[in-house]
Amino acid sequence: MGDQILARNAPQSLQEWIENERLQYRMSQREFILSVLKRVSESAQPWLLPPAEPPLAERIPFKFIDLFAGIGGFRIALEKLGGKCVFTSEWDKYCQRTYRAWFGETPHGDIRKIKPSEIPDHDILAAGFPCQPFSIAGVSKKNSLGRAHGFRDATQGTLFFNLATIIEIRRPPVLFLENVKNLQSHDGGRTWKVILDTLESLDYWVFHKVIDASAWVPQHRERIYIVCFDRKTFSDKPPFTFPSPPEEAPPKLREILEECPDPGYTLTDHLWNYLQAYAERHRAKGNGFGFSLADPDGITRTLSARYYKDGSEILIPQRGQNPRRLTPRECARLMGFGDHLPLVVSDTQAYRQFGNAVVPKVVEAVGRQIVQTLRWHLAADGTCLLKNTFAKAEANHNGITNL
Ligand SMILES: C[S@@+](CC[C@H](N)C(=O)[O-])C[C@H]1O[C@@H](n2cnc3c(N)ncnc32)[C@H](O)[C@@H]1O
Numbered sequence: 001m002g003d004q005i006l007a008r009n010a011p012q013s014l015q016e017w018i019e020n021e022r023l024q025y026r027m028s029q030r031e032f033i034l035s036v037l038k039r040v041s042e043s044a045q046p047w048l049l050p051p052a053e054p055p056l057a058e059r060i061p062f063k064f065i066d067l068f069a070g071i072g073g074f075r076i077a078l079e080k081l082g083g084k085c086v087f088t089s090e091w092d093k094y095c096q097r098t099y100r101a102w103f104g105e106t107p108h109g110d111i112r113k114i115k116p117s118e119i120p121d122h123d124i125l126a127a128g129f130p131c132q133p134f135s136i137a138g139v140s141k142k143n144s145l146g147r148a149h150g151f152r153d154a155t156q157g158t159l160f161f162n163l164a165t166i167i168e169i170r171r172p173p174v175l176f177l178e179n180v181k182n183l184q185s186h187d188g189g190r191t192w193k194v195i196l197d198t199l200e201s202l203d204y205w206v207f208h209k210v211i212d213a214s215a216w217v218p219q220h221r222e223r224i225y226i227v228c229f230d231r232k233t234f235s236d237k238p239p240f241t242f243p244s245p246p247e248e249a250p251p252k253l254r255e256i257l258e259e260c261p262d263p264g265y266t267l268t269d270h271l272w273n274y275l276q277a278y279a280e281r282h283r284a285k286g287n288g289f290g291f292s293l294a295d296p297d298g299i300t301r302t303l304s305a306r307y308y309k310d311g312s313e314i315l316i317p318q319r320g321q322n323p324r325r326l327t328p329r330e331c332a333r334l335m336g337f338g339d340h341l342p343l344v345v346s347d348t349q350a351y352r353q354f355g356n357a358v359v360p361k362v363v364e365a366v367g368r369q370i371v372q373t374l375r376w377h378l379a380a381d382g383t384c385l386l387k388n389t390f391a392k393a394e395a396n397h398n399g400i401t402n403l
Pocket residue numbers: 068069070071072073074089090091092095109110111112127128129130159353356357358
């Protein structure tokens with residue numbers, strides 16, 4: 001007990017830091033300190049926590065980069081698996097604000113302005129890149145994809161081109177990509193073909209699967225996950241498999257709802273009448289479009305980046321009142337982001353950020369499979385072939401190379 005510390009007994013420089021940060025996030029000193037401690041305990045970062053024996057069956061140290069980072073859904077998951085983020089890019093200033101509040105650093109901006117040489121070595125490149133069509137002129141030259149650098153013709157002018165250029169130059173051993181499910185049918189299937197052809201022409205083993213996050217969170221959210229392994233590092237096709245859904249059931253929608261949400265989230269009569277009339281018009285035409293009242297004992301529809309407009313895709317029924325939309329905190333929970341993460345942007349921006357994000361629990365489950373494959377590779381090869389010295393030093397330290 002004698003070793004307990006009061007905040008006022010902390011060194012002056014630390015007290016000043018707490019004061020500056022808490023004012024920035026408009027938190028009380030208590031809220032700020034608790035949120036920092038909670039985040040440290042949950043992120044399980046070896047350099048933030050007292051040394052503890054890492055569970056070797058689950059964790060190896062690795063470095064990753066977080067591109068098109070949004071609010072860092074990939075980062076939350078990969079840090080939990082023992083990864084260290086060495087570079088981030090995200091150009092949206094509101095996402096940057098949230099990212100800074102959550103991770104203490106501001107991402108680099110426009111990826112098109114970043115030279116691949118500015119990006120440090122890393123083991124895993126993570127990216128939830130925006131889905132854009134490729135020009136037909138470029139795609140018609142698809143035969144050239146087999147040739148070295150052939151992807152340039154087909155992807156020129158798109159963000160995927162920038163991603164592919166970084167991959168070509170930095171050659172990360174593992175790529176971990178995520179996108180909307182309809183990436184496969186986008187632009188008549190052409191977008192998907194160019195992406196797969198590009199990854200293969202860059203000499204990667206490619207695995208992909210559509211996964212519904214509803215096994216982890218109470219939301220139907222199908223996303224395609226693409227995991228690639230560099231053939232130069234993994235000469236044999238690695239035994240990577242996507243994860244099975246967890247055994248324990250996800251929380252019910254009811255469990256993530258706030259007890260006393262602000263009445264401001266209840267739909268006005270005007271909006272509720274409009275949504276009902278709109279749905280009726282479309283029902284009469286045989287269309288299924290309209291609002292959706294969620295079942296608190298079931299799961300919701302997919303939260304989209306447009307949720308801020310009217311919230312009609314996920315409405316919460318209320319006894320004796322018009323339905324309400326989800327609060328930003330409920331959207332965070334619906335995506336699996338913990339309550340310890342402060343909401344530092346307007347409601348509109350928060351809705352957009354959560355609607356665009358990945359579900360960290362799904363990324364963590366896929367990431368765990370990647371980590372297992374890395375362990376398999378280390379064990380099979382007998383030496384650590386991961387590119388960077390950090391991984392080598394840490395792996396040796398943890399005795400992984402003796403497996
Ligand atoms: C689908 S979201 C990714 C969300 C992220 N996975 C998460 O968990 O929050 C794509 C992100 O790419 C960002 N983006 C689009 N163009 C960009 C560019 N040229 N440079 C950097 N970021 C960009 C967008 O602002 C958006 O946040």
